[in-house]
Amino acid sequence: MARPGAVIEVDRNTPPVLFHYGEGVRLERLPLGSRIVYPPDPLEPIAHPERAIKRALGRPLDDDPLKSLLRRGMKLTLAFDDLSLPLPPMAAPDVRQLVMEEVVDMAAEAGVEDIHVIAALGLHRRMTADEVRHIVGDRIFSTFWPDRLYQHDGEDPDENVYIGKTAQGEEVTLNKRAAESDLVIYVNLTLVPMDGGHKSMATGLATYRGIRANHNVKTLLGSRSYMNPPDSALHHSCIRQGQLIEDTVRVFHIETTVNNHAFPAIASFMQKRETDWTAQDQAMFLAMKQMTDIAPPAFKRNIFHAMRAPYGLTSVNAGQVDAVHDKTLDAVRNQISVPVEGQTDIVTMGVPYLGPYNINAPMNPVLVVCMGAGYLFNLYRGKPVLRQGGVLIFEHPCRYEFDAVQHPSYIDFYDEVLADTTDPAEIESKYEVRFAEDPWFRQLYRKSTAYHGAHPFYAWYWAAFAMEYAGDIIVVGGERDVVHRLGFKAATTLEDALEMAEQTVGRHPSITHLRVPPIMLCDVQ
């Protein structure tokens, strides 16, 4: 049986704790009495994924068996989550491949010929052909690519339709092929509670017009947290949009979850608590530390980004969206929840090399903020681990380093927008539309592999709540100019950062270190 997550209090016998540090790792000694929150060990995966998938499709939740929904002559569209999840990318075969192969086989048996497979990437970047192939597998790729397997284009005026407005005035748009289909089957992979549910269709197959309805500062500030859908204004909005979509087109949802076996054997020490490190783990840590301390960033990046996670399937559910998503959330929480008693004055964490938006690219400073003060900070249920006005400390090299192909709008966001202001609301009102409508960003999003012009704004908004809530945010080991541009404080060492933090939270603060990744969700009581 997998060990649950744990909160360990640092005493004299506690070994130094691992901090991710971009494309590197560090060991830090925390003050006595500090807490370290460890994620649960990986759950045992389902032994026979194909059987579980068949079973889910045959006995869906609050819906008819998939087979009964398929008929000759129908227009069928499969949509699937893009490469932004899971992190790191899953070792082949990806569970989405297994699901889609089963669905395509069933459709073929039923005589369905008009099948399109669409990567539901919303305003994310287009994937390369190899990246698509990795998700869908060789069989589907060679059968459907590129005419009937392609990527959603949220800026194509001819291939998207306006569905209408929700009661709250949120506009809803949808990929035209999906909207005109007799049946859409959405194949999802949920890693954190933020994913899946109505959000899949409402953002994955939408346009800027639809996505901006909830990817905005007001909504995200009203999401406490967006990692916990019941308390998330973002998800409430997506549900309203999704219900309108379900009124327009018949959607059959298939959601999968995986365990948190995020690191391959070569980096198994990252997966384990330090007290569990074997001699081999220690040697691997030392080797990786030596290598990452001296190797140039591009070299390190190639090594890190080549890692594939040996995730195992933990659940697959199909059918009506709400029923399916309830089960999905149960499975996710079962894997990643850790009960944490009370809040703390200071939260520390190491920001790793990878987030949802920098597969095969450096994590640029805006994405560091998105990852640290956005996603990782928000991995809580109830209330944040950090008390209001407390200090968030994260470690990352924070280099001025951008991928010009994937993140062109991020460069201008950093150089132009953050030079003016770091206030999310001001940024939104002054700059977002200009970036979103910039014809070059639009073209790069549509034709190259670039994120949409509005995407850096969303990355910044994800962190809006943390920036408002925390008394200070300190980055350890970051380039000073970059950290200051982000509006944060820079410290050279963790000791310095803790000393600086005392000026905000007072002497003898309580400290909690979140030992992520692997991912966990702090259930703060």
Place this chain on the structure above:
Amino acid sequence: MLALTYHRSVPAFALVRASGGNPEVATSALSMLHLGDVPEPELPAAGWMRVMPSLSGVCGSDLAAIGGHASLYLDPLTSYPFVPGHEVVGVLEEGSRVVIEPALGCVVRGIEPLCPRCAEGRPGLCYNATEGPIEVGLQTGYCASTGGGWGEVLVAHPSQVHAVPATLSDEAAVLIEPLACCVHAALRGGAAKSDVVVVVGAGTIGLLTVAAVKMFTPPKRLIAVAKHPTQRDLAMALGADAVITPGDAFQRIRFATAARRLDGVDRSLLLGGADITFECVGRADSLSDAVRFTREGGVVVAVGMPGDERVDWAAIWQRELTVMGAYAYGSEPKRKGRRTFELALEAAPELRLERLVGPLFSLGDYRDAIAYAMSAGRLGAVKVAFDLRGLRA
């Protein structure tokens, strides 16, 4: 009188050029530049007057000549030996302070009727640069007959002399001549209120062009390209809306103009781009970038003195660019024919030009002055000048 004199010597020019303009070589005994006692220039005709320079700037064109990378095109338009120095504030014999408008056109040369360009008020383009009572030369400071600012005395035609208001210090007045050049350039460029304008380079000419564009033809957005921190601060202070580094030029101009950027084998290009670019560096790299980030049908104004620079004309051809020079000053038709120097003198007080001037050197320290001026940007300086006031005392 004590003066620095520039002698025409092909071996010396070749030596200095071969050294890459190394200041040690460019000011050595084997160079074209020599300090010594030379005869005062004679008054060429009745009405001319003697001017005793107080401050005289070291201009980029002076450094190009001294460093051996000036265009050989200018050689036949120059008479030797000459005393350099055309950015001059000085005093007349009766004691009044003046700045010199160096262009040696028909009026200065006493030629009637005026050549067509001088008749238009463009003495810098005079057809008669070889005629009259003085030797060939486009400007004071490049003419063997007139002397120049780097000597104790120069001679000037009354039309070249502009009174300096008491409120303007010598340090500010020494920049009137380059400011006039930049006012002329700004008016030549003629930016509209809806334009995005880029000024490349933030030496004296670049910074003053920023100021002139902002004052005389304020555009929608004025972007300065500056390399060094002091230059960046001054560009902002003089009116730039944004200051970018040369390495960021394509990215930042693309964003400012919502253009499209394509990356070529050697350098980027924009589809779209700046409406008007003032190129104030005059080097191949900078010119090549300018013609690639100025929009199709746009205007590139060459303000900085270029030499024999290699630029791929394909961009100029394909983008149907208007490439125009902006040389010197005269009368400005877009300002009801007013003299550029008058406009510059009026604009100067607001600009607090003295903050751009320094350090000052005596003529005896000319080697240090030239070396400093050649690295001014890196050393945080803008206008290095000679201070000759001590010679009069």
